[in-house]
Amino acid sequence: MTASTSDQLSAVFGALADPTRRAILQRLREGDANVAELAAPFDVSQPAISRHLKVLEQAGLITRSRRATARLSHLEAEPLRTATQWLVGYREYWQESHDRLDELLARLREPAAETNATEPQSRKESQS
Amino acid sequence: MTASTSDQLSAVFGALADPTRRAILQRLREGDANVAELAAPFDVSQPAISRHLKVLEQAGLITRSRRATARLSHLEAEPLRTATQWLVGYREYWQESHDRLDELLARLREPAAETNATEPQSRKESQS
DNA sequence: CTCTTCTAGAACGAAATGGTTATGAATGAC
DNA sequence: GTCATTCATAACCATTTCGTTCTAGAAGAG
Structure with missing residues (x-):
């Protein structure tokens, strides 16, 4: 059970290594979204987003469901806990700088505001 | 200063996405080490390890110094804090499962045993 | 059924990644 | 100076990754 952990860690860290994918996770904090909604803020094609979603899904960071013709992505934070551990x-x-560790611990108990400042890249006018 | 954080995050997560590099960090917990020592547990060439070290260095996860002809790698955990944050x-x-969050918080205050079970790949008999 | 909507996959190219071997550069010993 | 040690770089190759465009498939609307 420890051997597979290594692979999961690699998958999760690898998924998080991309700014676009982190921004997608950020967006999913607001709620489930379909591919078009997730693609909107980015200047990349829809298939590119679909493949980012595939990476996130294989890392266990999202799950997907269907609603009519749309496919909803849902944030699954469990792998983030694994990575954090x-x-x-x-x-x-x-612990060389204890104050900053204390700050981190404090934030772990805060009601949680937005911690991440992930800015999506420039928009393109698509459906004009 | 938030824009560069995105790049640093990508670099750090990218560096952590490789099992060999994670194992190198694990080894460096025991203390600084030269390239040969870091390469020993792995079945890869010395230049391969040198490049892993370069990736870790560019992510800020290690710093390097010289001692005679050797170059010592030193673990720098600051980027790990950034990633954790x-x-x-x-x-x-x-927080759907509060007990496990509590467990994580508890471990954050423990005196810290070894938490990571990163197994290096098969050894090769080099200096027999 | 036909049509539209939404998304995934195929096919392709460019760039990055991770490995190799061979070699050169830096440092200390002699 | 010469030699030995330690490591980084160069050159190369195979694979993966990330993007593209084009097309096909799945699901509901009519």
């Missing part, structure tokens, strides 16, 4: 294993190396 | 921004989506 891995990172937390290195917390002893942060 | 990004992930923590999604904690509200974990």
